[in-house]
Amino acid sequence: MKFSHIADCHIGSWRDPKLREASLDAFLMATAKSKEELVDFILICGDLFNTSLPAIDKLKIVVKKLKELKESDIPVYIIPGSHDFSPSGKTILDVLENAGLVINVVKGRVVENKLSLVFTEDKKTGAKITGLLGKKGMLEKSYYEALDKESLEQEKGFKIFMFHTALTELKPKELEDMDSAPVSLLPKGFDYYAGGHVHIIANHSLEGYTSIVYPGPLFPNNFKEIEELKHGGFYIYEDGNLTHFPIKIYNVVSLCFDCNNKTPQEIRRELLTLLENELEIFKNELNKTIVTIRMFGLIKEGKISDINLDDIFEQMYQKGIYFIMKNTTKLTTTEFEEIKINLEKSNDIEEALIKEHIGKARLNLKIVKAEPEITGQKEETPTTEQERETNEHQEEINEHNEQINTIKQLMTSLDLEKMEGERVVDFEQRIKDNFKKLLQI
Template identity: 25%
Template sequence: MANQPLRFIHCADLHLDSPYKGLFNLPDKIFSDIKNSTFIAYERLIDLAIEEQVDFVLFVGDLFDQHSASLKSTVRLKKGLQRLNEHHINAYISYGNHDYGIGQKADLSFPPNTHVFKSEKVSKFVYSKNDVEVASIYGFSYEQREVKDSKVGEYQIEDNTLTNIATLHGSLESNHEHATYAPFLLESLRKQNFDYWALGHIHKREILSENPPVVYPGNIQGRHIKETDEKGCYLVEMNNNESNLYFHSLQEILFQEIALDGSSVEESDELLKLIESLKEDIRNQNGKTIVRLNLMISNVLAQNLSSNDREELHQLANESEEDETTWVWLKDIKFSEHIEYDRNQLKQSKQFIGEVITTIDEQVSIKSYVDDLMKNGVFKKMDWLDEEREQQIMYEAEQFLMQELLKDGSDDK
């Protein structure tokens, strides 16, 4: 790695002007905010690059959401790149499976600071700083809808005296949750001896390897309820053999799935107040948020709330949000019933459910059931399974079992 330090931003999957499929019955103002959210996140990305005075920005695929980008998205993209140009910040762009062959479909004349990998064959650009060559940046762009073959073998370092960075829009061969494009094995990336692997395509932020860094920054703005929590980019500092990564959130709108325990409430108006209190907390902490609410209610209230009542409760909870500058919209409410039961009495019985409770009590730890999960470097690093979390998981598992076994009033299943 070269001695001269580098600071850059790694981002991917901007999906500018996303159509936001799957969001229905929204007030016009809220839908307008959602439609504009990718552009706001992009502007924050450009602001961050300028404020941090980075050397360059890596855009690793799927800048657009559709195979033929909208005029609005191309105009906004170019304005941002022009701002980088005015501050002498380079940009390196590769196109992904959502914007394959975009150069032939839209007017994408960029300012001189912007360098585009135009071919599906891996190529490189050399970045110079203070008239000294510092880094080689490798990558390719999709020329067709799918790239099914591995591209890793095409990444061949040409000058080991420079910092060598590889950009790759693709996925692990073992990842079956998404369409597998430009597949790779983690060990294959490590063998290529690059100093940094800048990945794109997977919208969940993840550091697959720390030495060398193999990194998915995730997308810059969630687009549906499955893309929860903060979204943004990594600010990367590289100096000699050290790399430091700093995540920066960029999203305008947060998607969250939240559980709320309303089992102690027996009146619908009190339940509504509880929901409204939760929404105020979310509003103050997160800003604009779309929520899937998993709501636990008492069996008394469950019997009294008809399907129409539940729908009306949902509507009332969202009623005033259109007038809020910082809105919190409940996309849906999933009701579940809290079952009251005498645990000791059931445990002492000779019925099947008593045996279930006895088995639960004999289970000292759940660690043996999550061994494979704990081997994953991300979970090990998080140290997420402490004693309190383990007890909470066991409690929630018992509640789920009791709901299923007792939901129709029977305890002899």
């Protein structure tokens, strides 16, 4: 048995004209390689397209390629991913399936509120394939929680489970903040777990789960991925052996440049020299070379714009470089103090904003004060003026904090989402009830 495992093609992801075609080219190269390797079938584990309704020009090419694969008797099994799934059902994947170009393996039935998945059997090899789609915000987690795993585990034969979800235990450190689900939500005992969604190349086994594989994206999807991965790739499985095939479209040169204590002129000079040196190796292939420059540090004097990166870029383009990208988020200058908010989470930012604006509007909210302290402790009457002032100040602080809390609770109440299967009326009532409770009305 031989099959390709592809994921996260994200066709149509790059907006820059220079890289717009890269993901499509990577897809064409991967399918061509699969055909050349005579695979029995291809698995695409979500996010074939970057949106559920991709641009026609790209779609035309994809359809043509899928048709070729069909004519070559290479079935393509897919699952929708967080990017190309649409809750309204309006996704091009359905069109492709109805046209017989791909087979969506996310099939099943609901028995007593449990989701019982059905296997799709590959006629040529007898492989039994099933899986679950990926949704934005990890909403597929509830599918896993409702999954009838027993029936899947009892099935005999060579079984493949396709998924488009980050697994908690296998998340790399740099993606530790990514939403994820525990491995234990997957059914056990499959021969191959074909993963997508997390842009990493990984092949791991955990107790009860052999070969949990992520092939990584077919083409890097952002600056950081280009910098770290350089290129995309996919896996080919052949009778228990797994080989990763890189898809190399461009040469990549990644520079990490320390600007600390340097003047814009020095930076400019050193950067140009460095680029000259680093690009020497690709001097004959500059038109196929991408350069990423990550700059960091506190520059000695002047403004960041004094470095005149645009001019450096222009010089590089004149030399024939295909594409050059920069990241200067960690680059600072002493002349202009940047207003920095050391907040990484949206909750922290919200709280900081609430605190900033709390005094600007008076909230006429009934705030129920908590009873004082524990067993037997009563507030004592202040005796001196100083104590009274201290108490008043403390009360102000308390009121201030309570108002912040109330606003946060109101925001949380407004952030509630309609539960699956819940009627709109019930949902609205639930929101109203929460508000009444919160505002004591």
